[in-house]
Amino acid sequence: MAQSFLEQARVLDFIVHLQTRHTVYAPHRRGQRSFAFEKTSDPAAVELDYPRVLGSVKKYFLPPRETLMDFDLKTDTATAPQVEPVNAVFLGVHSYDLAAVKRLDHNFLTGKPERNYLVRRQGARFIGVSYVPDKFHFAGSVGIDPYDMTGSDVFLTRHPDGWIVDVLTGEGAALLQGFALPPHALPKPKREHFTQHIYVPQDSLGRILEASYDHPVWNETARSCLSCGTCNLVCPTCYCFNVEDQVAVTGDSGSRERSWDGCMLRGFTEVAGGEVFREKSAARQRHRIYRKFKYLSDATGQPWCVGCGRCTAACTAGISIVDIVNRLIRDAEREEKITA
Amino acid sequence: MELQILKPGLETRELYLPEMAEITAVRRLTEMETLYTVKMPGGRELGHQPGQFVEVSLFGVGEAPISISSSPTRHGEFEMGIRRVGMLTEVLAGYQPGRKIGIRGPFGNGIDVSKFRGKDVLIVAGGIGLVPMRSMINYVLDRRDEFGRLIICYGSRSDTELLFTDELAAWEKDPRVEYHVTVDRGSPDWRGRTGVITTLLPGLQLDLPNTVCCVCGPPVMYRFVVLTLRGKGLPDDNIYLSLERRMKCGVGKCGHCQINGSYVCQDGPVYHLPDIAKLREAL
Amino acid sequence: MANKPRVAIFDFTGCEGCELSQLNFEDQLLDILAQVDIVEWREAMDDRADEYDIAFVEGALSTPDCIKRIHDIRRRSKVLVALGSCAVDGGVNAIKNLHPIEEVRAEVYGKDQYLFPTLPALPLSAVVKVDHNVRGCPMTQGEFLRLFTALVMGKQFAEPDQSVCVECKLNENECVFERGMICLGPVTRGGCNSQCTNFGQYCIGCRGLVSEPNLAGMAETLASHGLAMDEAWKRLQLYNAYRLQGVRA
Known part of the structure; x- marks a missing residue:
């Protein structure tokens, strides 16, 4: 569709344009060195040039904590609260996070589609932005480059003087209605380079992982892994959740609450009676990596890792998913050379 | 494969809100196990297959996956045999007939009965594994003509922990059933066989290609039972296993019950052995 | 009642x-x-x-x-x-x-x-x-x-057994390590809704350790953020001196 140009000087006007018509969520500074999606009020606080946000836009469709139902213990009845549609414009989403939304869609909308997720998800419109890969990004290795417009309604590509605007859907065109932009015909800037890479394509990775079940890397990683669950909780494609009942102090009412959970946490597979099916941290690490590069990928043909680098950037023990995977690849290649 | 999922007009259902069913009977089976009879709202059928489970919901306590113990051939109410091992089952142990409980389900694939039809049926149940297997056993008994021999091998830790003792006694007498039982440790009055469940298997005379087996029991049991069955020459293709995992949501969303690439609550809990023999974490 | x-x-x-x-x-x-x-x-x-x-x-x-x-x-x-x-x-x-x-x-x-x-x-x-x-x-x-x-x-109480990091991430806080401070959150038992890190403080471990903490790993992490190894163990001992008796090799 049409391509136009948004000068840097008009970016604030553009945000104001969106904000007066829609609820807008965009990246803001959080803490000293981080960014997070928040609802915009001050357009000047929006940061379109950022390396990554702490949590992805996942939090709007699958909230970290959510009440599934309220119950009355006197009558033994439960009611599900009304789920509010998000119905918002997400400004400044990176391509890997949009790829992650698709994966969440797959989980929550195939098989038995979940209402809570769908109600929140269906009104969302996305304005993607390009980014400059930092030392943690490796999205290129899973086929998602910084200019990938898949999933965006409008996409903004960084240009020295502003942003090249691609309108990709009818919804995107509607977002720009009333905000005139000059057309743009120049070629896009050159591809940005990633500094982090996984050195084989996804299809052979599945095969390598298949053969790496007993690889020493799992135990080696377990020595430093603190099993804190951070890697799961920051991952934009992790969707596992736990459900627990809360009861009011008065003892007559309560609610069933769900919250994000993580397969790196020891209690994740615990069943009544106390058996834990992945007791060892090494087994949990392997499960996590296989979840991202094998199990769901075997079923769908898509890697379930989008290369955002969050798990590595946030790991409290400095464990790198790229290092683990490359180690497996290197050892598998060495093995092949020896046997060949 | 493209993941284009979100499209207009997608139908969704309420997945998490339970229906309120009523406990109509409570029967103590052993010190630890109790059998609950449950009536769905309006007396409607649960509509399950042998081997399926429900999520039982007690408000303020939580939910737990519970195997269905009655056969779908017995209409009206359904039964659940429950061992007191966790928070929910502990509270449930105090419930009397007339109490309401939440039910979601039935969930899981259940046993594909068509694979057993016309064949000799071998049921290997360890301990509480008899609870879901009872659903299959009674299914076969109620449609006896549709199946070949019915061979039941049941192992329990001790004779005081044997479940459904009245039915066991009936199977023992029933000429249509070949019933074998063993206990790990018998009390002084125990007249039957002593030993682990695998000791029941070598003596069985099986028409191997025509025998289909379903195994259910505690995790440690599967490996040994499968090895013994293979040792007898029963092909993997004729073996089904019912596995336990932490099934939280029952609808393939929450991720807890995943074994490698498979969700136990969707693809299981009953697995065809060739499908999981390669899943390293399954057995 | x-x-x-x-x-x-x-x-x-x-x-x-x-x-x-x-x-x-x-x-x-x-x-x-x-x-x-x-x-x-x-x-x-x-x-x-x-x-x-x-x-x-x-x-x-x-x-x-x-x-x-x-x-x-x-x-x-x-x-x-x-x-x-x-x-x-x-x-x-x-x-x-x-x-x-x-x-x-x-x-x-x-x-x-x-x-x-x-x-x-x-x-x-x-x-x-x-x-x-x-x-x-x-x-x-x-x-x-x-x-x-x-x-x-009259029901059982399940004590939480996951790190403070879990709630800290649910609250989308910037990681304390990211701000150049050290934090005991990764091995400390959550259940506090990460109330200290929510307010920019680091976790000093007051809720004790998770059931199977990787203590050597935690000490390494603290050391990699600038603490001497002895100091790292001292931080861990603040609330866990009893449990850590004889733990450090």
């Missing part, structure tokens, strides 16, 4: 901050009181009773008299709950266990030391069976309410 549970509250060696935070339930105190009979609580009342359905016990055990009293309380209580880090883990009191007991006694009581018999500080569970823990320094109020409700309802 026909008979309200009879509740008693006791304190041993500690700052009594946990009891104070019980009095601090402004919104819920009346709801709590409506459901129980408080039959013994030095901090708030004078009554005395002989038997308790639930005894809440604060503080560590650090004298021979403490040992005698806790046995007595246990004998008279159906359910015994350890309140706060001192009662659950020995807390900061247990730091004294790192030094020879006679040295500690001389340092604290000087020439009167023989009037004050003292023992290495112990969590309640080192001496009697403890049914439930409410962790934290002071105890985490939300956890107290969850346990209290469970006990009154």
Whole structure:
């Protein structure tokens, strides 16, 4: 569709344009060195040039904590609260996070589609932005480059003087209605380079992982892994959740609450009676990596890792998913050379 | 494969809100196990297959996956045999007939009965594994003509922990059933066989290609039972296993019950052995 | 409920901050009181009773008299709950266990030391069976309410066993390490809704360790963020001195 140009000087006007018509969520500074999606009020606080946000836009469709139902213990009845549609414009989403939304869609909308997720998800419109890969990004290795417009309604590509605007859907065109932009015909800037890479394509990775079940890397990683669950909780494609009942102090009412959970946490597979099916941290690490590069990928043909680098950037023990995977690849290649 | 999922007009259902069913009977089976009879709202059928489970919901306590113990051939109410091992089952142990409980389900694939039809049926149940297997056993008994021999091998830790003792006694007498039982440790009055469940298997005379087996029991049991069955020459293709995992949501969303690439609550809990023999974490 | 549970509250060696935070339930105190009979609580009342359905016990055990009293309380209580880090883990009191007991006694009581018999500080569970823990320094109020409700309802209480990082990430905080500080969150038991890191503080580990902490890994992480190895272990010992006795190789 049409391509136009948004000068840097008009970016604030553009945000104001969106904000007066829609609820807008965009990246803001959080803490000293981080960014997070928040609802915009001050357009000047929006940061379109950022390396990554702490949590992805996942939090709007699958909230970290959510009440599934309220119950009355006197009558033994439960009611599900009304789920509010998000119905918002997400400004400044990176391509890997949009790829992650698709994966969440797959989980929550195939098989038995979940209402809570769908109600929140269906009104969302996305304005993607390009980014400059930092030392943690490796999205290129899973086929998602910084200019990938898949999933965006409008996409903004960084240009020295502003942003090249691609309108990709009818919804995107509607977002720009009333905000005139000059057309743009120049070629896009050159591809940005990633500094982090996984050195084989996804299809052979599945095969390598298949053969790496007993690889020493799992135990080696377990020595430093603190099993804190951070890697799961920051991952934009992790969707596992736990459900627990809360009861009011008065003892007559309560609610069933769900919250994000993580397969790196020891209690994740615990069943009544106390058996834990992945007791060892090494087994949990392997499960996590296989979840991202094998199990769901075997079923769908898509890697379930989008290369955002969050798990590595946030790991409290400095464990790198790229290092683990490359180690497996290197050892598998060495093995092949020896046997060949 | 493209993941284009979100499209207009997608139908969704309420997945998490339970229906309120009523406990109509409570029967103590052993010190630890109790059998609950449950009536769905309006007396409607649960509509399950042998081997399926429900999520039982007690408000303020939580939910737990519970195997269905009655056969779908017995209409009206359904039964659940429950061992007191966790928070929910502990509270449930105090419930009397007339109490309401939440039910979601039935969930899981259940046993594909068509694979057993016309064949000799071998049921290997360890301990509480008899609870879901009872659903299959009674299914076969109620449609006896549709199946070949019915061979039941049941192992329990001790004779005081044997479940459904009245039915066991009936199977023992029933000429249509070949019933074998063993206990790990018998009390002084125990007249039957002593030993682990695998000791029941070598003596069985099986028409191997025509025998289909379903195994259910505690995790440690599967490996040994499968090895013994293979040792007898029963092909993997004729073996089904019912596995336990932490099934939280029952609808393939929450991720807890995943074994490698498979969700136990969707693809299981009953697995065809060739499908999981390669899943390293399954057995 | 026909008979309200009879509740008693006791304190041993500690700052009594946990009891104070019980009095601090402004919104819920009346709801709590409506459901129980408080039959013994030095901090708030004078009554005395002989038997308790639930005894809440604060503080560590650090004298021979403490040992005698806790046995007595246990004998008279159906359910015994350890309140706060001192009662659950020995807390900061247990730091004294790192030094020879006679040295500690001389340092604290000087020439009167023989009037004050003292023992290495112990969590309640080192001496009697403890049914439930409410962790934290002071105890985490939300956890107290969850346990209290469970006990009154007659259901089991599942103690949280995941790191502080979990709630910290649910709250989308910037990681403390990212700000150049060190944090014990990764091996510290959550359940506090990461209340310190929510306000820009680091986690000092007051809720004790998760059930299977990777301590060597945690010390390595702290060291990689600039702490000397000895200092790293000292940080871990602040609230975990009792549990870490003999752990470091």
